[in-house]
Amino acid sequence: MDNFVFQNPTKIIFGRGVEADVGDEAAKYAKKILLHYGGGSIKNSGLYRRITASLTKSGIEYMELSGVKPNPRLSLVREGIGLCRKNGLGFILAVGGGSVIDSAKAIGIGVPYEGDVWDFYCGKADPKETLPVGTVLTIPAAGSEMSCGSVITKEEGLLKRPCNSTMLYPKFSFLNPETAFTLPKYQVGCGIADIMAHLMERYFTNTKHVELIDRLIEACLKTVIQNASKIMDKKDDYDAWAEVMWSGTVAHNDLLSTGREGDWASHNMEHELSAIYDIAHGAGLSIVFPAWMQYVYKHDVSRFAQFAVRVFNVEHTFFDPEEAAREGIRRLKAFFSLLGLPVSLKDAGIGGERLSEMADKATEGGAASQGFFVKLNRQDVYNIFVSAQ
Amino acid sequence: MDNFVFQNPTKIIFGRGVEADVGDEAAKYAKKILLHYGGGSIKNSGLYRRITASLTKSGIEYMELSGVKPNPRLSLVREGIGLCRKNGLGFILAVGGGSVIDSAKAIGIGVPYEGDVWDFYCGKADPKETLPVGTVLTIPAAGSEMSCGSVITKEEGLLKRPCNSTMLYPKFSFLNPETAFTLPKYQVGCGIADIMAHLMERYFTNTKHVELIDRLIEACLKTVIQNASKIMDKKDDYDAWAEVMWSGTVAHNDLLSTGREGDWASHNMEHELSAIYDIAHGAGLSIVFPAWMQYVYKHDVSRFAQFAVRVFNVEHTFFDPEEAAREGIRRLKAFFSLLGLPVSLKDAGIGGERLSEMADKATEGGAASQGFFVKLNRQDVYNIFVSAQ
Numbered sequence A, B: 001m002d003n004f005v006f007q008n009p010t011k012i013i014f015g016r017g018v019e020a021d022v023g024d025e026a027a028k029y030a031k032k033i034l035l036h037y038g039g040g041s042i043k044n045s046g047l048y049r050r051i052t053a054s055l056t057k058s059g060i061e062y063m064e065l066s067g068v069k070p071n072p073r074l075s076l077v078r079e080g081i082g083l084c085r086k087n088g089l090g091f092i093l094a095v096g097g098g099s100v101i102d103s104a105k106a107i108g109i110g111v112p113y114e115g116d117v118w119d120f121y122c123g124k125a126d127p128k129e130t131l132p133v134g135t136v137l138t139i140p141a142a143g144s145e146m147s148c149g150s151v152i153t154k155e156e157g158l159l160k161r162p163c164n165s166t167m168l169y170p171k172f173s174f175l176n177p178e179t180a181f182t183l184p185k186y187q188v189g190c191g192i193a194d195i196m197a198h199l200m201e202r203y204f205t206n207t208k209h210v211e212l213i214d215r216l217i218e219a220c221l222k223t224v225i226q227n228a229s230k231i232m233d234k235k236d237d238y239d240a241w242a243e244v245m246w247s248g249t250v251a252h253n254d255l256l257s258t259g260r261e262g263d264w265a266s267h268n269m270e271h272e273l274s275a276i277y278d279i280a281h282g283a284g285l286s287i288v289f290p291a292w293m294q295y296v297y298k299h300d301v302s303r304f305a306q307f308a309v310r311v312f313n314v315e316h317t318f319f320d321p322e323e324a325a326r327e328g329i330r331r332l333k334a335f336f337s338l339l340g341l342p343v344s345l346k347d348a349g350i351g352g353e354r355l356s357e358m359a360d361k362a363t364e365g366g367a368a369s370q371g372f373f374v375k376l377n378r379q380d381v382y383n384i385f386v387s388a389q
Helices: A018-026 A047-057 A073-088 A098-110 A185-203 A211-233 A240-251 A265-277 A279-312 A323-339 A355-362 A380-387 B018-025 B045-056 B074-087 B098-110 B187-202 B211-233 B240-252 B264-278 B281-312 B321-339 B355-362 B378-387
Strands: A004-014 A033-036 A062-064 A091-096 A133-137 A149-154 A157-165 A171-176 B004-014 B032-037 B062-067 B093-097 B131-136 B149-154 B159-164 B173-175
Touching: A004 A240, A004 B321, A018 A047, A018 A091, A018 A133, A018 A171, A033 A047, A033 A098, A033 B062, A047 A091, A062 A073, A062 A240, A073 A098, A073 A149, A091 A098, A091 B018, A098 A133, A098 A149, A149 B098, A157 A265, A171 A240, A185 A211, A185 A240, A185 A265, A185 A323, A211 A240, A211 A279, A211 A323, A211 B211, A211 B240, A240 B211, A265 A279, A265 A355, A279 A323, A279 A380, A279 B093, A279 B173, A355 A380, A380 B004, B004 B018, B004 B240, B018 B045, B018 B093, B018 B131, B032 B074, B032 B098, B045 B093, B062 B074, B062 B159, B074 B098, B074 B149, B074 B173, B098 B131, B098 B149, B159 B264, B173 B240, B173 B355, B187 B211, B187 B240, B187 B281, B187 B321, B211 B240, B211 B281, B264 B281, B264 B355, B264 B378, B281 B321, B281 B378
Parallel strands: A004 A171, A033 A062, A033 A091, A091 A133, A133 A171, B004 B173, B032 B062, B032 B093, B093 B131, B131 B173
Antiparallel strands: A004 B004, A149 A157, B149 B159
16 A cells, blocks of 8 residues: 545535535635536526525525536636636536536636636646635536546647646535436436546556455445446436445545555546547546456456456456456446447447547657556557557 | 535545654644653654654644543543643644544643533533644554544543544544554454444444445455454554554544444443443453344344345355344454454453443433434343343
């Protein structure tokens, strides 16, 4: 186990109807706030009405900035920064999934910063302060509601880049599993894949003696797998959603990173895919992750066999551990298919024309590598994209 | 799953040699502090020297209050409160195990309070503020290093009572598994039993649909069981201690309480035992917990069977689940014995003379009940003590 520091101050308020208290919680930070969200879905579901009623009841004045899209755009972030500055808004309430929350976080660190907010995403500067951000989560997936990360897409060059900083922990997040009932099935599947990818990026590590966190990750994966199937059968199964929603948060709040190095190559390769083709992050992951696994599993067959046996109940093949390892990858692919997700580029209608370009972008033209479990050079990244066809 | 609120702000600094930075961390809170510890063990191990060197290097002036004993006493807490007030100390650094940390927490909430600090432990008042407290953990067991609880014993009447409050989260805790190398074997066993009890108190619940936390608790239990045996073989096994130490913290930081009711009858019954006989808390738990399980398992055979199968790898007896449930209890008892712990009152040299008195104290003479999984009246508590003989 590696030495580590762990601290996560985000307050989670979880359960049926909890969003009725969002006004009281937000009022601890400011009386004039930005309400940030995507499109009409929160209006159709009644969530918008419940939240604005709570804000008004707590004496909070709010300005709205809607229109956040999946793979949230830098231009809208800049608009939000301008709005907050011009109107003296002191808090940002994000209502939505990971894209809305990431966009709100970007606005938060952009407001007190003199330079351009993209500096934080291209590695030119680290955020030193932020406007406080709170969230009402509607899509269990990204884990941004209790994470210190944010991912933004810059339209020029279609660059999708992450920023990580302790400044990015939300002050609070409201998690009501009922808000997920109205999600389209495809989006449910994408969210499940994203949650599982967060767990697997942490699982595949070279750090030795990481038994506790291995087992905690396996516990989350088994819970998600079991309950995802229930949701596919019955989309308003509260109990199943509660398991998935809380798992999605725990998956990415960095408890499960303690004492170990993660990999993250699949996430970064996927970012190139969704930046160019604008497919859902989860759908990109269900294509890239199994391809990555197939490419690297021989690097540590024991770890892949443990994954197969403990997570997917594969019978261990003691005299041929590689077979158990491969069976784990097959089961993961089958599970993604069951969720209605693409498991190849072809499934997603993506051809081979830009694979070389994506491999270049992921590795700065070959100057950088991806991943820690196995360091991938430009050729490796290209090979994985090719194998995912 | 029940609705819940979860927030734990404690900063964990974990790994080899981390205590070298304790001065810098403490200096964020005050320049004049109280250094609180037990006896000579931290001097013999060299930890005292390393910590005081770090404090001095960071320009911190410290006064010392040592002499904390297992089942920490109210009189010493009062002495600490006096010391802090008289000398204007602004921070308390606890170096030790759960007793030292609990004592430091009590001093912390006592200093700014006008009344008697015991008010917080007998339910007369709730703490509203505290002097900040930091810890350097030396015994993985109590989980107090990241919990919101403290347990103090009042000498008059031998009353051992808990206080729980968000005020009681330490600001930071340093966890270096190396500090546990010098623990006597018996104390190691007691610590393991305490950690497992914290997990099992949470596990045995009537709340339905708590799959994620069930699995996370099982993950912690399996990790502790596997690594405890390694430590029994080799007391300076860093990797095994790292697993146990981090498990002990995660066991009690309230992530594993989210969305469910715990039981806690065994803990409270044990408090009566150790208050009168002054045995180690862990040794009391290894006696009381299996006796409690045997007394209540028929209340939810499925849950006890799940525990047996998932934690102790008992083969499930599908046509007679009670048998699997009982086998789980047997394996737990066998494991405690393997650790060198008593599993009956007789093992601990305790006779039956005061069982009735303990049952009275645990239930206020029959006016109160104990536990949530099964509500135990005075007669139940007495029966369990009798069955533990």
